[in-house]
Amino acid sequence: MKFIIFITLLFPCIQALAYPNFIGKGYHACLTCHYNPFGNGPLNDYGRAVGASAIADRLFVSKDTTDEELGDSSGFLFSKPNQSWFRPSLDYRGMQLDRQIDQDEPIRKFIHMQMDATITLKFGKSDKYIATFTHGVIPDNSVKVSRRGNKELQFSKEHYIGFRPIQELGIYLGKMDKVFGIRVPDHNSFGKLYGNLHQYSASTGVLLHWGKEKFDWGIQAYDGKGHVEKIESEQTKGYTTKFEYSVHKEVRVGVSILTEEDPNQNQKDMKAITAKFKVGNGSSLMAEFGEIINTTKTNLETTSNYMFMQNHLNLTRGLFFMTTIEYFQPNTSNQFEFYSIAPGVQYFPWQRVELRAEVQNVRTFNDDKNTPITNDMWNFIGQVHLWF
Amino acid sequence: MVLKLVLFIMLFSTCVYAKKSARTIYYKAAQKQYLKKKYKKSIRTLEKYYQIRNPKNLPTAVIQLLALNFLKTKQLKSSSRYFHYVIRRRYKKLHKRVINALENETIEDMKVPQKLLRIYYHLGEIYYKIYHRTKITSYFRASEKYFNICEIKEHLDDNASEYLEYLAKLKTQVDQKEFKSDWFANVGILNWQEKLELQSQSTGSKTKLLSNARALCVGGGYRYSNAFHGIEISACGFSGSAKITANSTASYSQDGVAVTGFLLDSGYIIKPKSGKGSLTISLPLFYRDGEYSQPENFSILGQGQLSAGVMLKGRYELPLIDFTTSIGSLGWTNLFMMQAGYTF
Numbered sequence: 001m002k003f004i005i006f007i008t009l010l011f012p013c014i015q016a017l018a019y020p021n022f023i024g025k026g027y028h029a030c031l032t033c034h035y036n037p038f039g040n041g042p043l044n045d046y047g048r049a050v051g052a053s054a055i056a057d058r059l060f061v062s063k064d065t066t067d068e069e070l071g072d073s074s075g076f077l078f079s080k081p082n083q084s085w086f087r088p089s090l091d092y093r094g095m096q097l098d099r100q101i102d103q104d105e106p107i108r109k110f111i112h113m114q115m116d117a118t119i120t121l122k123f124g125k126s127d128k129y130i131a132t133f134t135h136g137v138i139p140d141n142s143v144k145v146s147r148r149g150n151k152e153l154q155f156s157k158e159h160y161i162g163f164r165p166i167q168e169l170g171i172y173l174g175k176m177d178k179v180f181g182i183r184v185p186d187h188n189s190f191g192k193l194y195g196n197l198h199q200y201s202a203s204t205g206v207l208l209h210w211g212k213e214k215f216d217w218g219i220q221a222y223d224g225k226g227h228v229e230k231i232e233s234e235q236t237k238g239y240t241t242k243f244e245y246s247v248h249k250e251v252r253v254g255v256s257i258l259t260e261e262d263p264n265q266n267q268k269d270m271k272a273i274t275a276k277f278k279v280g281n282g283s284s285l286m287a288e289f290g291e292i293i294n295t296t297k298t299n300l301e302t303t304s305n306y307m308f309m310q311n312h313l314n315l316t317r318g319l320f321f322m323t324t325i326e327y328f329q330p331n332t333s334n335q336f337e338f339y340s341i342a343p344g345v346q347y348f349p350w351q352r353v354e355l356r357a358e359v360q361n362v363r364t365f366n367d368d369k370n371t372p373i374t375n376d377m378w379n380f381i382g383q384v385h386l387w388f
Numbered sequence: 389m390v391l392k393l394v395l396f397i398m399l400f401s402t403c404v405y406a407k408k409s410a411r412t413i414y415y416k417a418a419q420k421q422y423l424k425k426k427y428k429k430s431i432r433t434l435e436k437y438y439q440i441r442n443p444k445n446l447p448t449a450v451i452q453l454l455a456l457n458f459l460k461t462k463q464l465k466s467s468s469r470y471f472h473y474v475i476r477r478r479y480k481k482l483h484k485r486v487i488n489a490l491e492n493e494t495i496e497d498m499k500v501p502q503k504l505l506r507i508y509y510h511l512g513e514i515y516y517k518i519y520h521r522t523k524i525t526s527y528f529r530a531s532e533k534y535f536n537i538c539e540i541k542e543h544l545d546d547n548a549s550e551y552l553e554y555l556a557k558l559k560t561q562v563d564q565k566e567f568k569s570d571w572f573a574n575v576g577i578l579n580w581q582e583k584l585e586l587q588s589q590s591t592g593s594k595t596k597l598l599s600n601a602r603a604l605c606v607g608g609g610y611r612y613s614n615a616f617h618g619i620e621i622s623a624c625g626f627s628g629s630a631k632i633t634a635n636s637t638a639s640y641s642q643d644g645v646a647v648t649g650f651l652l653d654s655g656y657i658i659k660p661k662s663g664k665g666s667l668t669i670s671l672p673l674f675y676r677d678g679e680y681s682q683p684e685n686f687s688i689l690g691q692g693q694l695s696a697g698v699m700l701k702g703r704y705e706l707p708l709i710d711f712t713t714s715i716g717s718l719g720w721t722n723l724f725m726m727q728a729g730y731t732f
Contacts (some may be wrong), residue, residue, distance in 0.1 A: 248707060279704040280663020285711060311713065313667060313702055315660040321667060323702055323713050325726065339579060341724050343700065343715055361715075361722060363581060365600055365631070369641045372633040373598040376581050376722055 020182050021312045021320075023276045024284030025054070028246050029216055030183070035120060035130050037170055037209040038218055038242070039183045041158055042089050042118045042132060043387070045081070048074040052351035057318030059349040074351055076388060085123055089387060091116040093185075096382035101359075102375075112142040113199065114385075116157055130162040136229075147200075147231055155229040158202050170209040175227075177202045179218040179242045180256045181272045182288050184310060185385075190328035190338065191290050191306040195270050196236060196260070200229045203236070215245045225263065236260040236268065250278040256290075265297040282314030303332045318348040324358065335367035342381070354385035411437060418453055427460040443473045451477075459510055464521075468514045471507050479504050486537060495540050505543035508534045516551055525566045531555060564615035573608040574712070576727030578626060578651070580674075583720040584690040586640060586683075595634050597688070599678070601647050603628025605725065611657070613666075618657040620668055624727075625650045630678055642680060649676030651725075653699055664705035672699045674718050695719050703729075 020030070020039065030039035033047025043051065052074035053067035061070065075081045076088045093114035099107040120132040136157035143153050160174025177183070180197055187198040205222030223237035224230055238260025246252045254274040261267045272290030279285055292304040307327040312320040326340040344358025362377040414437040421430035434440055434450060434457075443451050455470035475483050482504065489495040515531035518524070532555050538548035579602035586595040607624025630647045634640040655670025677692040697718030704711045709728050716723035 250707060277704070277706050279665045279706065281661050283661075283663055283665035283704065285704045285706065311702055311704060311711075313660065313665040313704075314663070321702065323715075325713060339724070341713075341715060343702075361724070363579065363600065363722075363724075365579075365602070367631065367643055369643055372641070373581075373600050373631060375598065 020184060020276060020286060021284040021310065022055070023252060023278050023286075024280075024282045024312060024314060026249075026278065028244075028252050028276075029211060031209075031211060031216075035122070035127070035132055035162065036172075036176065037211060037216065038177070038179045038207075040177050040185075041134065042087065042091075042120050044127065045075070045087070048351075051348075055318065056348040056351040056353070057316070059318075061350065070351060085121055087120040087122065089118045089120070091118070091388075092384075092386045094384050096380070098380040100377060101380050102378040106380075112139050115139075126164070126167060128164050131160070132162075133159045147229075153229055155227070160207075168210060168212055170207075170211075172207040172209065173205075175202050175204045176207055176220070176222075178222060178240050178258065179207060179220045180240050180258050180270065181242070181290065182254075182274050182276065182286055182308070184286070184308075186308075186310070186324065189308050189324075190326050190340075191272070191288060191292075191308050194304060194306070194328070194330070195258075195290070195292050196234055196268060200227075200234060203227070213246075215243065217241075217243045222260075232264070233262045233266065236262045238268075244274070252276045267295040269293040269295070280314075283312055283320075285309070285311045302330075305329045305332060312346070320346040322346050322356075322358070324360075335365065337365040339363045339365070344381070352387050354383075356383040356385070357381070414438075415447075415450060415453070418450075418457075422453060422457060422460075425460070427457045431457045431461070443470060448474055448477045455510070459514060462517075464514045464518050468511060468518075471511055471514075474507060475504070487533075490533065490537055490540075495537065500537070500541050502543065505538060505541055509538045509544050509548065512538060512548065512551060516555070523565075525562050528555065528558065528562045567612055567614045567618065570611040570613070570731050571608065572611060572622075572710075572729050572731045574606075574622075574624065574727040574729035576605050576624070576712070576725055578603055578605050578628075578714075578723060578725035580676075580721050580723040582690070582693070582722075584632065584680075584688055586634065587687050587689055589685045589687060594689070595640065597632055597634055597640065599630050599632040599645075601628055601630030601645075601676070601678070603647060603649075605651065605727070607651075611731075613657050613659070615663075616659050618659075619654070620657055620670070621652075621654040623650060623652045626676075632678070632680060640683070645678050645680050647676050647678045649674070651675075651723075655699070655701070657703075666703045668699075668701040668703065670699045670701060672697060672716055672718065672723075674716070674721065674723065693721075695721050697721070699723070 031037040033043055033050065034040065035042055035044055049071035053071035072080045081087065091114055095111045095113050097109050097111060115137045116134050118132060118134040120130060123129040134157040136155055138153040140152045143151065156175060158175050160172050160176050162170055162172040164170040178197055178201055181191060186192065192198045203222035203224035205220055207218060207220040210217045219241040221239050224235045225237060227235060238258060240258035242254060242256040244252055244254035256272045258270040270290060270292050272288050274288045277285040286309065288308045290306050294302045309325040311323045314320055322344055324342040328338040330336060340360060340362045342358040342360035344356065347355045349355065358381045360379040360381055364374055414433055418430045418433040421433060431454065434454060438446055438450055440446065440454055451470050451473045455467050455474065458467035458470060486495065486498065486500055489498050512531050512534035515527045515534065519527035519531055535548040535551045539545045539552060581598065581600050584597040584599055586597050603626040605624040605626040607622060609620060609622025611620045612618050627648045630645045631643045632645060651672055651674050653670040653672035655668040657666050657668045659666040673694065673696050675694045680688045680691055682688050695718035697716055699714050699716035701712055701714040709730055712727045712729060714725040
């Protein structure tokens with residue numbers, strides 16, 4: 001407790017933590033725990049300390065070890081940083097994906113989704129100046145054929161410099177994730193996948209952030225041209241903006257608008273409304289409703305709708321029962337629709353370790369009489385996430 | 389004759405006097421023993437002359453003395469019972485008025501006799517002690533009530549305030565443990581997939597069919613829970629549409645088939661971290677009836693079906709409303725439901 005108060009005093013103007021579902025712990029803004037004001041990327045000292053001392057379970061941690069001590073050892077490779085300007089970190093995320101587990105021969109695959117090495121430099125009072133560089137590697141067996149022809153992928157995941165002349169205002173230049181919707185790590189969700197907001201979508205540009213206790217607003221101009229990790233249709237340039245406002249200490253709502261164009265002059269316009277709710281002590285509910293309009297160079301327009309909802313029920317320290325519910329209609333002019341529901345558990349047994357296991361049910365609705373109904377698809381998704 | 393009458397009267401009056409004086413002697417002795425803190429002895433003294441286990445026939449003063457002795461000898465429930473006898477005999481109407489005034493927050497303007505306040509203070513103590521022994525919420529509430537009266541009416545108010553402070557510290561814990569009854573209404577969408585069969589009437593051969601359906605569901609239920617766990621019974625009626633095709637081919641296909649039915653379920657609620665989020669494991673009964681048209685010489689098996697199974701529900705209390713997601717496995721039927729609810 002003393003440690004939390006100490007940290008809060010040390011960083012008086014920041015309030016939140018890692019995943020957006022931590023609104024359940026009372027954290028509304030991303031900047032509290034991340035260098036990026038809209039989340040994702042490396043955690044700052046506070047984020048690491050809170051993750052260690054308040055979020056993760058204490059499995060196999062001796063009773064004599066206090067939460068303060070856990071917070072102290074939350075730095076790179078279990079250390080306490082002895083200087084204030086240099087913060088290295090490593091991130092790994094792997095996924096066991098078993099498709100059609102109800103069939104006799106399920107399709108099983110282990111995918112290395114993320115292998116990142118990051119260096120962050122920070123200077124000035126309350127990290128006034130920051131520079132962060134993340135290099136990502138995806139082994140050949142984990143890259144889709146359509147993306148790199150099964151070749152190992154090495155790329156700069158993000159690199160940017162940031163300047164906050166005053167605590168409420170920040171200007172960021174470089175390669176960053178696009179500011180849109182709720183930034184969850186589920187990059188394969190319909191909205192992220194079809195909205196070009198997945199793990200390869202970070203683009204080079206400029207981001208302006210204005211945030212106070214009650215709100216966060218960001219506007220970003222970007223260009224993804226020439227990025228080695230992107231296929232051609234993903235190398236888009238455009239603008240995006242997002243505004244989030246805490247209408248209540250337990251409710252934060254938001255709106256996002258994006259417009260972009262790929263090198264072949266195909267245009268994508270997106271808008272979404274979001275809501276995040278704190279439920280009791282540690283639980284949360286998040287929802288995003290969005291529309292994606294794709295317009296080809298020849299003016300053919302396709303409108304898609306999606307819904308993403310994720311609920312976290314905090315069972316005990318570090319352990320959550322979660323349910324991810326998705327809806328996707330790829331083209332509103334026909335009645336082809338997907339429903340997906342994935343109940344599962346998320347567990348942080350120790351600091352630096354996250355485990356996640358879900359069973360996903362995917363159901364399709366199709367009003368076309370000539371298309372038969374397909375059996376529900378059942379998948380197992382197991383994830384391990386490590387950060388050092 | 390006159391002499392006989394005089395003798396009779398003399399004998400009778402002596403007997404009555406003797407009886408009365410004996411009663412007084414025992415009572416006085418018991419009172420003295422109480423004052424000398426010989427509580428058990430005091431009870432035994434009263435027991436010699438009175439049938440103390442039957443307070444209906446006892447004088448009020450004796451009941452009160454017994455109540456005090458029981459309190460001191462930690463026979464708390466007996467003490468409470470005897471104090472309530474005293475209240476019923478002496479202050480029945482007034483007591484009712486005091487309790488009503490406390491509830492209506494008008495007690496400050498009321499005159500309450502010191503003797504009654506003394507009894508209230510003892511009752512506060514008794515229920516406080518019983519609560520600590522049993523952890524039963526009703527004793528907590530009773531103790532809080534009587535100490536509140538004493539505090540407001542400034543009878544041993546410092547002591548009463550001290551007790552109330554202790555009780556306030558326990559209040560959250562007590563509130564969380566207390567079971568509450570709630571009625572709720574909800575509206576939601578559900579969708580499910582199920583397997584049916586198309587049977588040829590001439591050959592008896594069967595073709596497997598698959599149906600996807602979705603519907604709007606309106607209902608409600610009853611919940612009995614505290615902050616940690618509870619039970620729930622809910623029901624909803626639904627109406628929607630389904631598509632049905634032969635499995636893996638579209639040789640038989642119907643779309644927009646009207647389906648109606650109901651879903652009943654009862655389950656056990658777990659509220660981890662005593663919060664506003666809960667998990668319910670329930671046993672649902674799911675009846676649906678689809679108006680599938682049957683091709684000539686064929687019949688559809690499973691047109692109206694009742695299934696039972698197991699369902700897992702996650703409920704999240706938001707400001708004003710709550711949100712529930714349910715996933716059910718009922719034999720060949722997989723069911724998924726999202727509901728918004730209001731608790732009355």
